[in-house]
Amino acid sequence: MTQAQLAERAPVASTAPLLSVRDVSVVFGGIIALNGVSFDMQQGHILGLIGPNGAGKTTLFNCLSRLYQPSKGDILMNGETILNRPAHKISEIGIGRTFQNVALFPNLTVRDNVRVGKHARTNSDIISDSLKLPWVRKGEADINKDVNNILDYLDLHHVADTIVSGLPFGTQKRVELARALAAEPKILLLDEPAGGLNHEEVYILGDLIRRIRDDRGVTVLLVEHHMGLVMSIADHVVALNFGKKLAEGTPAAVQKDPAVIKAYLGDKDS
Amino acid sequence: MSTVQDVSTAPVVAAVPKKAMALGPLASLIILALLIVTPLFVKNFIIFQMTMWLIYAIAVLALNILTGASGQFSLGQSAFYALGAYTSAILMEHVGVNYALTLPVAGLVCFIAGFLFGLPALRLSGIYLALATFALAVAMPQLLKLGVFEHWTGGVQGLVVTKPDAPEILASLGLKVSQDMWLYFFTLAVTILIYIFSVNLLKSRSGRAMMAIRDNEIAASAMGVDVSLYKTLAFGVSAGITGVAGGLGAIAVQFVAPDGYTIQLAIALFLGVVVGGVGWLPGSLAGAAFIVFVPNIAEHISKGLSGAVFGVILIIIIFLLPNGARQLAYLAQGLIGKLRKH
Numbered sequence: 001m002t003q004a005q006l007a008e009r010a011p012v013a014s015t016a017p018l019l020s021v022r023d024v025s026v027v028f029g030g031i032i033a034l035n036g037v038s039f040d041m042q043q044g045h046i047l048g049l050i051g052p053n054g055a056g057k058t059t060l061f062n063c064l065s066r067l068y069q070p071s072k073g074d075i076l077m078n079g080e081t082i083l084n085r086p087a088h089k090i091s092e093i094g095i096g097r098t099f100q101n102v103a104l105f106p107n108l109t110v111r112d113n114v115r116v117g118k119h120a121r122t123n124s125d126i127i128s129d130s131l132k133l134p135w136v137r138k139g140e141a142d143i144n145k146d147v148n149n150i151l152d153y154l155d156l157h158h159v160a161d162t163i164v165s166g167l168p169f170g171t172q173k174r175v176e177l178a179r180a181l182a183a184e185p186k187i188l189l190l191d192e193p194a195g196g197l198n199h200e201e202v203y204i205l206g207d208l209i210r211r212i213r214d215d216r217g218v219t220v221l222l223v224e225h226h227m228g229l230v231m232s233i234a235d236h237v238v239a240l241n242f243g244k245k246l247a248e249g250t251p252a253a254v255q256k257d258p259a260v261i262k263a264y265l266g267d268k269d270s
Numbered sequence: 271m272s273t274v275q276d277v278s279t280a281p282v283v284a285a286v287p288k289k290a291m292a293l294g295p296l297a298s299l300i301i302l303a304l305l306i307v308t309p310l311f312v313k314n315f316i317i318f319q320m321t322m323w324l325i326y327a328i329a330v331l332a333l334n335i336l337t338g339a340s341g342q343f344s345l346g347q348s349a350f351y352a353l354g355a356y357t358s359a360i361l362m363e364h365v366g367v368n369y370a371l372t373l374p375v376a377g378l379v380c381f382i383a384g385f386l387f388g389l390p391a392l393r394l395s396g397i398y399l400a401l402a403t404f405a406l407a408v409a410m411p412q413l414l415k416l417g418v419f420e421h422w423t424g425g426v427q428g429l430v431v432t433k434p435d436a437p438e439i440l441a442s443l444g445l446k447v448s449q450d451m452w453l454y455f456f457t458l459a460v461t462i463l464i465y466i467f468s469v470n471l472l473k474s475r476s477g478r479a480m481m482a483i484r485d486n487e488i489a490a491s492a493m494g495v496d497v498s499l500y501k502t503l504a505f506g507v508s509a510g511i512t513g514v515a516g517g518l519g520a521i522a523v524q525f526v527a528p529d530g531y532t533i534q535l536a537i538a539l540f541l542g543v544v545v546g547g548v549g550w551l552p553g554s555l556a557g558a559a560f561i562v563f564v565p566n567i568a569e570h571i572s573k574g575l576s577g578a579v580f581g582v583i584l585i586i587i588i589f590l591l592p593n594g595a596r597q598l599a600y601l602a603q604g605l606i607g608k609l610r611k612h
Contacts, residue, residue: 097492105486119479130470139475
């Protein structure tokens with residue numbers, strides 16, 4: 001018990017955090033979806049965000065990807081607020097995401113989906129694009145090179161020119177990951193990546209996330225129901241319940257935290 | 271790597287890319303050759319009809335970019351067509367600008383108009399956007415009749431446009447080219463240019479951004495696509511191309527009048543997109559052929575009931591080919607592939 005509490009109070013704060021969530025609250029009508037949540041993300045960590053249904057995980061996620069505006073608090077990346085940026089200006093500062101139920105562009109090929117991922121890292125205008133001017137050709141060549149590398153990296157080459165809607169769910173998830181990686185993110189937000197996967201697939205996914213972090217130096221925020229996955233790959237875990245932070249610390253510490261156990265399993269008396 | 275592969279087995283999907291937006295080089299060349307050779311052997315009236323066919327093909331292509339690529343509906347294309355037609359006509363008849371030079375101006379004017387109309391349209395989607403553009407189409411003929419503009423537009427009477435002659439250099443080379451023939455080849459050149467530019471656009475970063483928006487707006491914006499910008503750009507580009515078609519139409523018909531650009535034209539263009547195949551640019555040619563030639567065929571079958579015959583033909587086509595001419599093209603492609611194997 002004391003050991004758990006010790007671990008909980010010893011966050012690894014040797015360097016300045018890459019991303020910090022400061023006292024963020026979100027109110028919908030009369031419902032408080034998030035209530036003063038704060039935590040830090042360290043460069044190169046995998047941070048697991050857990051909590052039962054309705055805990056506010058997705059709300060927080062949507063604040064980070066700028067779909068929601070917090071009513072209070074701030075979110076800082078490298079010490080600078082991201083809250084003055086619209087949703088489409090978030091990927092250029094290095095925040096990439098995947099979606100809970102896969103949000104690909106279903107009528108495009110795998111390759112084109114990943115190419116769209118390069119949008120924030122490239123420039124063009126409709127006139128040069130229509131005329132296919134020399135710098136457009138060069139830009140496309142660069143895009144294709146990067147996209148090929150990513151397709152190789154995630155082993156998607158054999159389906160590169162297939163329309164994405166016809167692919168199995170697991171492959172679609174990998175395409176989404178490829179699309180997010182194409183934008184060269186510093187932080188990757190993963191919204192329930194294990195949802196809809198079987199036991200073995202979850203295991204492989206965990207390996208993949210760790211590999212992406214190690215190979216590409218990407219910091220990962222993992223919002224996940226699947227406790228097994230979070231506990232096996234996260235460096236640091238934040239637990240939410242009813243919009244409040246319940247516990248924070250190493251996976252082992254959070255797992256043993258009585259408040260977390262209560263939130264997940266219910267009271268002994270009830 | 272092998273571990274990742276296990277996440278899913280290889281998919282069993284048809285090898286034909288369903289959303290290829292352009293034709294292959296061979297098919298393009300065959301169609302181009304037909305478009306060049308045919309007018310040399312037919313009467314002037316048929317040449318005129320073929321010119322109108324190409325002009326409508328440009329307008330259908332413009333709507334196809336808007337609906338097929340960016341996923342926005344418009345029943346107001348007739349308004350942009352009218353704006354382009356009047357811009358060309360006024361520049362030619364009042365200012366004395368060369369007919370060819372009026373087209374870029376018509377395109378630019380309509381691009382700006384379309385872009386501006388696209389801004390409020392951002393708040394609407396699907397059928398509501400269709401209704402807003404419908405209102406534009408209904409209002410346009412009346413705006414053109416307004417007394418304020420009468421000096422320029424000619425009011426209800428409209429404007430008569432002079433038909434251009436073939437350039438003299440052709441005559442000095444010993445080629446006798448009639449006005450209709452010249453205008454046809456001029457229109458064909460404009461059509462080819464617009465087609466190439468459109469294919470380039472859709473295959474580029476901008477085109478992918480538009481298609482991403484069509485498929486999933488939230489995901490597109492998470493990838494850094496400025497959804498509002500690309501939606502309004504799509505409106506602008508579509509209106510601009512429609513404006514060029516309108517300008518060409520004014521020159522070919524030699525006349526512009528408010529009642530030539532009613533909602534019926536907008537619906538015809540919409541029909542052209544559906545018959546040609548939504549999102550398939552070469553289908554624009556087939557869609558335009560449908561709206562130019564099928565009414566004539568219907569009239570040939572029954573003068574009194576031509577509208578009903580047209581309707582029946584339309585229903586049969588939609589029933590047999592719900593994906594339009596594109597479906598036919600893929601059927602043909604499949605057949606040719608089979609024949610080659612044997």
